[in-house]
Amino acid sequence: MRAALWPQPRQSEFMPNLPYWRLSGFYFFYFAFVGAMSPFWGLYLQSLAFNAFQIGVLMSLLQVMRIFAPNIWGHIADRTGRRTAIVQVAALGSVLVFAGVFVGDGFWWLFAVMAALSFFWSASLPLVEAMTLSHLGERTDAYGRIRLWGSVGFILMVVGLGYAFDHVAISWLPWAVMAVMLGIVAFARVIPEAEILPHPTDHHTVWDIVRRPEVASLLAACLLMAVTHGPYYTFYSIYLVDHGYDKSTVGWLWALGVLCEIGIFLIVPRLFAQVTPRQLILASFALAVLRFLLIAWGVESAWLVWGAQTLHAFTFGTYHAAAVALIHQHFRGRHQARGQALYTSLSYGVGGTIGGLASGLTWEAPGPAWTFTLAAASAGLAWLVYAVWGRPAPFKSETRASRPKAMK
DSSP states (O other): OHHHHOHHHHHHHHOTTOOHHHHHHHHHHHHHHHHHHHHHHHHHHHHTTOOHHHHHHHHHHHHHGGGTHHHHHHHHHHHHOOHHHHHHHHHHHHHHHHGGGGTOOOHHHHHHHHHHHHHHHHHHHHHHHHHHHHHHTTOGGGHHHHHHHHHHHHHHHHHHHHHHTTTSOGGGHHHHHHHHHHHHHHHHTTOOOOOOOOOGGGGSOHHHHHTSHHHHHHHHHHHHHHHHHHHHHHHHHHHHHHTTOOHHHHHHHHHHHHHHHHHHHHHHHHHHHHSOHHHHHHHHHHHHHHHHHHHHHOTTOHHHHHHHHHTHIIIIIIHHHHHHHHHHHHSOGGGHHHHHHHHIIIIIIIIHHHHHHHHHHHTTTTOHHHHHHHHHHHHHHHHHHHHHHOOOOOOHHHHHHHHHHHHO
16 A cells, blocks of 8 residues: 555656656755745845835746746757756856855845846756656656655745744745755756657757647647736735635645645556546646636635645646646657746746736736636636647658658
């Protein structure tokens, strides 16, 4: 029974050469960094006497840089083929830049530090995603068993620091972040390079791939899904507190979402055995509509709020696992890194920025409930776009290229 629940033994049976713990360790520390920064960095900036506008500007840099920085790093990686080296440079660069927070605490100084940090930090994940999928080969269904350790790192950091800052000053946060970043550096040094196998699409440009309807619709749908989550990541805690939920309950609601995410990552291989990634991502879009309508109009019922939060397993867990698998299907060979970079930039960069800004504009009027309703509408539009235009079709040139081999 225990072997069925624990991911490592089962994966070693079918992929004994997979660097499971080295990849998992990187995800653990990478998302532990997110767990330290997302909930607490704003509080740290507040302790430095910055006003709300200044805090908003500094926090937004982490999203804004994700719009273009991953594409720069992805282009370099695909041209050189040295993805591991770039991950190592990015990890070390992040540490050196972040050390600047110990030197000064003025607004423009921290603006420069945060901008440079985001430029280096945003390079790593798309490249490690591409390497992970390369190591998995055709077993992309096993991706969730590696990625779940990122969720573990996130929740341990959120809960651990939450309790810690009840007893120590928030001024200790940079030291905790630095410790986590050193963990990223350590695992970046041991991740092995994955062979980039030749693929028939290698002679195509990235634009040739992107303009295919099934690829363009996927990227557009992912952008819309990130827009959907904009008010969630920006205002969800405020929304709950305004409706009478205490802060400890809010913390446990966030924790429940991540715990459900971990659970779904464990069973993603079984889901992929039953349904295609396309079917799974369409189901995730549909469940996102339900989730955000429940958040919008069911906030007065604790049962509905807790129930809606369990749907995070699908609106992020199955969605993200299916999305990276689909991106990997479309961007093969020498285009792998740029494919994952495009996904990161357009969804979490452009989509996340639009979602956050739009929710700020609609929060006062027409109000929180309608803001989350618009988020549900964005998820519905994502479903429509990908359902209509997302049916896969092979490159014509791939079909022609395969005919001579068949004739021989």
